[in-house]
Amino acid sequence: MKKRLKTLILDLLFITAGTAIYAVEVNAFTAPNHIAAGGITGISTMLNFLFGSPIGLVTFLINVPIIIWAIIEIGYKLVAKTIFAIVMMSFMIDLFSHFIPAYTGNMFIVSLVAGVLEGVGLSLVFLRGSTTGGSDMIARLLGRRMPHVSMGKLMLFVDGVIVLVSVFVYGSIENGVYACIVIFVSTKIIDNILYGADSGTGKMFLVMSPKVQEMGARIMEELDRGVTYLDSKGGYTKEPGETLLCAVRRFEVFHIQQIIREVDRNAFVIVGDAGEITGEGFRPVKSDDKPLREVLDEFRQRAQEHQEEKKTTR
Numbered sequence: 001m002k003k004r005l006k007t008l009i010l011d012l013l014f015i016t017a018g019t020a021i022y023a024v025e026v027n028a029f030t031a032p033n034h035i036a037a038g039g040i041t042g043i044s045t046m047l048n049f050l051f052g053s054p055i056g057l058v059t060f061l062i063n064v065p066i067i068i069w070a071i072i073e074i075g076y077k078l079v080a081k082t083i084f085a086i087v088m089m090s091f092m093i094d095l096f097s098h099f100i101p102a103y104t105g106n107m108f109i110v111s112l113v114a115g116v117l118e119g120v121g122l123s124l125v126f127l128r129g130s131t132t133g134g135s136d137m138i139a140r141l142l143g144r145r146m147p148h149v150s151m152g153k154l155m156l157f158v159d160g161v162i163v164l165v166s167v168f169v170y171g172s173i174e175n176g177v178y179a180c181i182v183i184f185v186s187t188k189i190i191d192n193i194l195y196g197a198d199s200g201t202g203k204m205f206l207v208m209s210p211k212v213q214e215m216g217a218r219i220m221e222e223l224d225r226g227v228t229y230l231d232s233k234g235g236y237t238k239e240p241g242e243t244l245l246c247a248v249r250r251f252e253v254f255h256i257q258q259i260i261r262e263v264d265r266n267a268f269v270i271v272g273d274a275g276e277i278t279g280e281g282f283r284p285v286k287s288d289d290k291p292l293r294e295v296l297d298e299f300r301q302r303a304q305e306h307q308e309e310k311k312t313t314r
Contacts, residue, residue, distance in 0.1 A: 063086045230243040
């Protein structure tokens, strides 16, 4: 109970800090300089320019149908933190608009600083398994219907359309270019914070427990990650069992660990760095990459050879 409460408090603190940084970025850099760097906030920024409507309130209202769609698709429990993030972000954007001074200097500096602040702010939110709704939530929901298309490409498409519209709204190609710089910088910051310097890297979990089937079901449902069950045998007990194998992004590690603890506190868990991960949900598979089945077969064969070498040495 104490650990759950501690996790919840950390979730709220990270999300609050992340949305506060994002609100500073919107009020000090992007909105006053007519930069709509994608997302629902980008749409709200354009509507603020055209009609003077409050950015935070409009962002919240546009996100309402998206959240309803998400609840129908994946359940309210999985979007609870996202709802909190959207409410906090919308509230802080309108609150900070009353006292955060706008910087209207060099536009290149504006786009760079805005990209850094947006990247750091969103990373803090993403680190706790939440999103800020908008294009990232739309991309996630579309990804469930189109699993063959990567999340990055879906987000790029959604944000690209918004940036293109902003060019006509503001009547400036330059502002569209600065929006692209903000998106590029923030994406790089997010990738480095969440995934490490190489976005193809991640973590690999090997879990030994009599409840791996329950763990795997929750991982597939809550994180939309695939799992593999490997037949195993205890060296001491000689009892057959199953080992769960799962590769995840770095920002998903805490969620996986939370699931494992909730299902079986006595599970034996090995967490290792995965230098490169290819396949669905990660990097595209190259033509010369080996299928997962072949890799697992080689893994089993090497394990058997290792066991045989041990027997002969004895």
